[in-house]
Amino acid sequence: TDSPTFAAVDLGASNGRVVVGRISGGLLETTEVHRFPNGPATRPDGAHWDVGELFRQVLVGLRQTGAPVSVGIDSWGVDYGLVDGSGELLGDPFHYRDSRTDHVAQSFVDSFGAPELFARNGLQFLPFNTLFQLVAENRAALGAADTLLLMPDLIGYWLTGEIGAELTNASTTGLLDARSHRWSPELARAAGMDVSVLPALREPGDTVGSLRPAIAEETGLTDTSVIAVGSHDTASAVVGIPAQESDFAYVCTGTWSLAGLELPGPVLTDRARRANFTNELGVDGTVRFLRNIMGLWLLQESLRTWGLTSGDLPALLAEAARAAPLTAVVDAEDHRFLAPGDMPLRIAQACRETDQPVPGTRGAMVRCILESLALAHRRALREAAELAGRNVEVVHLVGGGARNELLCQFTADALGVPVVAGPVEATATGNLLIQARAAGQVADLTEIRHLVARSHPLRHYTPTTTTTPWTHAESHLHPTP
Ligand code: LFR
Numbered sequence: 001t002d003s004p005t006f007a008a009v010d011l012g013a014s015n016g017r018v019v020v021g022r023i024s025g026g027l028l029e030t031t032e033v034h035r036f037p038n039g040p041a042t043r044p045d046g047a048h049w050d051v052g053e054l055f056r057q058v059l060v061g062l063r064q065t066g067a068p069v070s071v072g073i074d075s076w077g078v079d080y081g082l083v084d085g086s087g088e089l090l091g092d093p094f095h096y097r098d099s100r101t102d103h104v105a106q107s108f109v110d111s112f113g114a115p116e117l118f119a120r121n122g123l124q125f126l127p128f129n130t131l132f133q134l135v136a137e138n139r140a141a142l143g144a145a146d147t148l149l150l151m152p153d154l155i156g157y158w159l160t161g162e163i164g165a166e167l168t169n170a171s172t173t174g175l176l177d178a179r180s181h182r183w184s185p186e187l188a189r190a191a192g193m194d195v196s197v198l199p200a201l202r203e204p205g206d207t208v209g210s211l212r213p214a215i216a217e218e219t220g221l222t223d224t225s226v227i228a229v230g231s232h233d234t235a236s237a238v239v240g241i242p243a244q245e246s247d248f249a250y251v252c253t254g255t256w257s258l259a260g261l262e263l264p265g266p267v268l269t270d271r272a273r274r275a276n277f278t279n280e281l282g283v284d285g286t287v288r289f290l291r292n293i294m295g296l297w298l299l300q301e302s303l304r305t306w307g308l309t310s311g312d313l314p315a316l317l318a319e320a321a322r323a324a325p326l327t328a329v330v331d332a333e334d335h336r337f338l339a340p341g342d343m344p345l346r347i348a349q350a351c352r353e354t355d356q357p358v359p360g361t362r363g364a365m366v367r368c369i370l371e372s373l374a375l376a377h378r379r380a381l382r383e384a385a386e387l388a389g390r391n392v393e394v395v396h397l398v399g400g401g402a403r404n405e406l407l408c409q410f411t412a413d414a415l416g417v418p419v420v421a422g423p424v425e426a427t428a429t430g431n432l433l434i435q436a437r438a439a440g441q442v443a444d445l446t447e448i449r450h451l452v453a454r455s456h457p458l459r460h461y462t463p464t465t466t467t468t469p470w471t472h473a474e475s476h477l478h479p480t481p
Pocket of ligand 1: 043076077078095233234254256292
């Protein structure tokens with residue numbers, strides 16, 4: 001008999017995809033059945049997600065999945081929809097890159113106290129965390145809201161009629177207690193709402209529910225349920241890391257680079273707070289101790305500024321490979337790069353401010369971006385290892401950046417540590433395998449990661465230079481005290 005199939009709905013900031021997978025002969029086989037573009041929808045009141053269109057595309061994808069036993073949904077973190085007592089969505093969710101939190105986030109932290117906040121939620125300061133978005137939220141909308149649903153939970157609600165909040169994504173809100181893993185009534189109050197607006201928590205592997213009859217009919221899936229996965233895309237990506245050893249570090253690449261470690265518990269020291277590390281939750285009680293780095297967003301926005309598309313990328317990358325090494329780097333964690341806009345201009349500005357030459361060609365600009373990312377990967381991973389008392393023997397680089405050979409090689413060179421690249425679709429892979437585990441097909445994270453390593457071709461990069469020129473480049477950005 002055929003082994004059961006699973007469907008992953010993976011919603012990313014630049015596109016969404018629906019992937020079908022099954023375990024067969026000890027290997028994970030996957031097929032992408034649908035892919036569609038996603039991005040900010042600009043409205044008079046700011047940047048939103050067109051969640052109606054996203055849901056329509058999810059249904060188009062599900063119709064092509066055959067007959068999976070379950071569906072799992074993941075997306076970027078922090079963003080939410082507000083739902084009233086009759087289940088109606090109160091307007092399209094805001095996009096986390098919207099500027100409405102620009103001024104409120106820092107002043108909230110100043111008045112609450114940065115150490116007090118970190119002691120409770122364990123998160124790095126990102127101006128768009130749900131907590132700060134709620135402070136900036138329209139009071140009328142918040143007053144009318146019965147329930148707050150994070151994006152994957154909102155899609156799950158529309159599919160099943162069941163309300164809940166999956167834990168890994170809940171940990172990105174800033175409203176979850178870092179120690180107890182429960183919603184914090186105090187933080188909810190500070191955000192201007194009652195904790196009862198936050199739904200009951202569910203864990204990866206829990207059943208969300210079966211498809212509502214109308215959805216079952218529309219998709220042709222009559223015997224499929226929705227399973228909670230690591231619904232924060234980064235949590236699913238970390239599940240999909242093909243690590244064979246325990247002392248590994250990772251960089252999950254995509255619109256963002258998330259660089260850090262998987263730990264058994266949070267690091268809530270004052271040093272970790274001042275280094276702006278986050279303690280988000282992974283599956284099985286693990287902690288994702290990491291920092292957000294701007295990621296391929298810098299490249300995507302540069303392409304957009306130049307009027308180019310991803311089809312132009314191979315030629316640009318070839319130019320970047322020929323450009324002179326390390327002539328200028330920027331701080332890829334600088335929040336000036338957060339909002340959509342002219343990245344080459346902002347990068348040029350940052351180079352001038354740090355007395356470095358402005359990259360003179362597009363190839364040189366792309367090289368500057370990739371070297372800056374590699375340097376930020378190095379910095380985050382070295383500091384994470386330091387703060388957690390770990391060694392980094394190998395770096396797993398997963399997600400879209402795993403197909404960017406320059407990014408992988410630069411990361412290995414900057415760190416002086418080997419990089420194992422792949423899978424590109426780590427998030428969908430992690431999503432599928434948590435469903436497979438819920439169905440009894442795999443036992444635990446260790447087995448999942450062996451399965452991923454066997455199933456995906458991985459690329460190995462060893463350092464080709466010394467780390468000295470990288471240390472020198474870094475000194476332009478972060479002078480050693
Ligand atoms: C990556 C990601 C990051 C999160 C950012 C905003 O897709 O989920 O982990 O910080 O998007 O939600």
